[in-house]
Amino acid sequence: MPEESRQFIHGVFLAELQDWIGQAGEKKFRAKQIWHWLYHRQVEAWEEMRNIPKTLRDRLAESFVFQALEKLEVQDSNTGTRKILSRLSDGELIEEVLIPAPNRRTVCISSQVGCMYGCAFCASGQLGVKRNLLAGEIVGEVLAAQKEYGDRLTNIVFMGIGEPFDNYDEVMRAIRIINDPDGFCLGARRITLSTCGVVPGIQRLENEGLQVELSVSLHAPVDDLRDKLMPVNGSWSLEELMDVCRHYTAVTKRIITFEYTMIRDVNDTEELGRQLVGLLRRFPCRVNLIPLSEIDEYEGKTSRPERVDLFQRLLEDEGINVTVRRSKGTDVNAACGQLRSRSIKNSE
């Protein structure tokens, strides 16, 4: 956790700010004015809040930190994606990726410094988890992305570094601030949470009443292979995971997207394709096939296009909606699974 004792202002709910304002003996309407500056005008310093008296701005500055992230570096990929490296107040570094597409301005954000789940093919978890991001830091990523675009964000995906359900409370707090009509005001359906299969997180999300999108990283249709690729499978088996996913869909009426990273001759054989079809048969869902982005720490190679086509065909023949994610940004290590966290000390 950062040593800073003050809270990040972008992690505070409007109602909490209203309470603070009340306790400070100030006028309650000030809280909405402040939120307007934070999320509609997106100012970057207290001084810019021109209709807030200086005495109140000074008191706010004593209690809350304005900037959670400091932008260190921006890397442009030749595919149009852009990676932002930022420093947190305790010196940890995180990455986020802008993924522009026609009529879409997506950002892929991080939820933790590192990740404890250690999927074999993912760079983000190679060093374990350092700490959770606070809501103010997550909202800070979103604001930084919008500033970098110079235009309104249309989609946010929690597919950067970390496991969002391992940091459930702060991620949910950030989503509520992002979703709040008085806050960042982005529709919940434009926000996607991706989990490696943390079953209690899926169960909790079911009861949030939030219309966010849920993606579940599957990557293998049988336990022995999934055990090898994703240690999380040792905690929650495929059967438990699929049961909870079915329950989630039945209760929320929301369609889950299963992510399947395709690794040459490891999880992309025809037999495994048929087993995947068997696993998902009669379950209303989507599948997102992601050809592996190769990383130094893992010997696996990306699937040949024929195998991706084969999987797509097998699934579609069963009536399952399939998309293939052509991962972008490999030239600047900004593609799926290539983000990593570092400490400022050993970042060079």
Ligand code: SAH
């Ligand atoms: N912890 C979450 C979100 C982070 S990763 C999760 O596991 O879902 C977002 C997606 O990228 C996941 O499906 C993840 O398995 C996938 N991924 C990780 N490393 C990858 C790689 N090297 N190539 C392609 N996809 C990868």
